[in-house]
Structures are given as structure tokens and as C-alpha cells.
Amino acid sequence: MPAGSQLQLESIAAIPLYNGDDEAAGGVPPAVARLKDAIAAADGLLLVSPEYNNSLPGVTKNAIDWLSRPASDVARVFRGRPVAIAGASPGGFGTILSQNAWLPVFRTLGADLWPGGRLLVSRAAGLIGPDGELADRDTLAAVEKFMAGFVSYVRLRSAVPPA
Ligand SMILES: Cc1cc2nc3c(=O)[nH]c(=O)nc-3n(C[C@H](O)[C@H](O)[C@H](O)COP(=O)(O)O)c2cc1C
Known part of the structure; x- marks a missing residue:
């Protein structure tokens, strides 16, 4: 991450399947409420998602769907929030079809999609070392460039009051 910025890792692992009856009975589950608050408190959101069958993974979409509930809270969590999308895949296309499939989702939520860069790993x-960390120098440089671009965008956006 660029100097002066922080990346807070969050997981969707505790988010159950969306069910409108469950929501009507009990509201959003605690794991969803916590993640919504974490996004709302952040200056920007980086979504790192794999690609399943040439599109976005249903499990990740399920999480975003829960995070968009109730609809009256979408503005607090997503509207105008800078969003960057990244991903890595075992094949040669680096999640490009997954990334494209996310675009209408974040447009619908009113997020501020960063148009400045793409990170397709x-x-x-073959890029991960035995310790599980990214070991490939070119990829590390690409990640650094991507994050520097997104953080600059986030800083620019947070300096401008919303219209
Ligand atoms: C159901 C399924 C569909 C997949 N489809 C794609 C695909 O279309 N393109 C691709 O590059 N990788 C595909 N993969 C491989 C994933 O990129 C790879 O399994 C990746 O590690 C998934 O991340 P995960 O372990 O967090 O699920 C698919 C994997 C699964 C399980």
C-alpha cells in the first residue's frame, strides 16, 4: 500500500445465503451489519474476487446482495464510494469476465467505480512462493501501481465534498 494508506482485509466467509424471509424476520445478520459498517467507515472499497464460469462468483454476489439490504441503507454503504475491482485466476485471462460482470452491480448501487486501472493477475x-505470499516481481509491481492509482483517486475524491 502507498505510504499513509491502510488496507483493512475483510472476509465474506460468515455471510449466510440471502433469504428475504430471514431478513423480514430478523433484519440483516450480524456479520453483514459489521461488514456494512466497515465499508461505510472506509474511504474506498477494493473488491478482490475470483471468476466462476466466466462471470462473477455467486458466493461473492450473495455477499454484495446482503450488503445492499435494506435498500434504504445503500446510500450510506455504497453511494459515491470509490470502488476498485481486482482478481487473480489460474488461467490466462486474469478474471476479466468476472470484473466486467461486476460493473452493472456497482453501477446499480451508485458506487464510484475507479476507471483508472485494471489488475488482472x-x-x-506460478506467482506465489512457498510461504503463500506473492513472489513474482512483475506482479508485485503491477499490484503496487494499481494500488497507488486507486489510493490517489480515493484521496482526490475525499478532498471534494459531494455535490
Ligand atoms: C465453479 C468454478 C468455476 C470456475 N470458473 C472459472 C472461470 O471461468 N475462469 C477462471 O479463470 N477460473 C475459474 N475457476 C477457477 C478459479 O479461478 C479458482 O478455483 C480460484 O482459486 C477460485 O478462488 P476461490 O478458491 O476463492 O474460490 C473456477 C472455479 C470454480 C470452483
């Missing part, structure tokens, strides 16, 4: 299995 292909053949990812």
Missing part, C-alpha cells in the same frame, strides 16, 4: 499459481 493470470496464471496465479
Whole structure:
């Protein structure tokens, strides 16, 4: 991450399947409420998602769907929030079809999609060292460039009051 910025890692692992009856009976689950608050407190959101069957993974979409509930809270969580999308895949296309499939989702939520860069990491299995960390220098440089661009955008956006 660029100097002066922080990346807070969050997981969707505790988010159950969306069910409108459950929501009507009990509201959003605690894991969803916590993640919504974390996004609302952040200056920007980086979504790192794999690609399933040439589109976005249903499990990740399920999480975003819960995070968009209730609809009256979408503005607090997503509207105008800078969003960047990244991903890594074992094949040669680096999640490009997944990333494209996210675009209408974040447009619908009114997020401020960063148009300035793409991070498509292909053949990812060969880029990771034995310690599980990214070891490939070119990919590390691409990640650094991507994050520097997104953080600059976030800083620019947070300096401008919303219209
Ligand atoms: C159901 C399924 C569909 C997949 N489809 C794609 C695909 O279309 N393109 C691709 O690059 N990788 C595809 N993969 C491989 C994933 O990129 C790879 O399994 C990745 O590690 C998934 O991340 P995960 O372990 O967090 O699920 C698919 C994997 C699964 C399980």
C-alpha cells in the first residue's frame, strides 16, 4: 500500500445465503451489519474476487446482495464510494469476465467505480512462493501501481465534498 494508506482485509466467509424471509424476520445478520459498517467507515472499497464460469462468483454476489439490504441503507454503504475491482485466476485471462460482470452491480448501487486501472493477475499459481505470499516481481509491481492509482483517486475524491 502507498505510504499513509491502510488496507483493512475483510472476509465474506460468515455471510449466510440471502433469504428475504430471514431478513423480514430478523433484519440483516450480524456479520453483514459489521461488514456494512466497515465499508461505510472506509474511504474506498477494493473488491478482490475470483471468476466462476466466466462471470462473477455467486458466493461473492450473495455477499454484495446482503450488503445492499435494506435498500434504504445503500446510500450510506455504497453511494459515491470509490470502488476498485481486482482478481487473480489460474488461467490466462486474469478474471476479466468476472470484473466486467461486476460493473452493472456497482453501477446499480451508485458506487464510484475507479476507471483508472485494471489488475488482472493470470496464471496465479506460478506467482506465489512457498510461504503463500506473492513472489513474482512483475506482479508485485503491477499490484503496487494499481494500488497507488486507486489510493490517489480515493484521496482526490475525499478532498471534494459531494455535490
Ligand atoms: C465453479 C468454478 C468455476 C470456475 N470458473 C472459472 C472461470 O471461468 N475462469 C477462471 O479463470 N477460473 C475459474 N475457476 C477457477 C478459479 O479461478 C479458482 O478455483 C480460484 O482459486 C477460485 O478462488 P476461490 O478458491 O476463492 O474460490 C473456477 C472455479 C470454480 C470452483
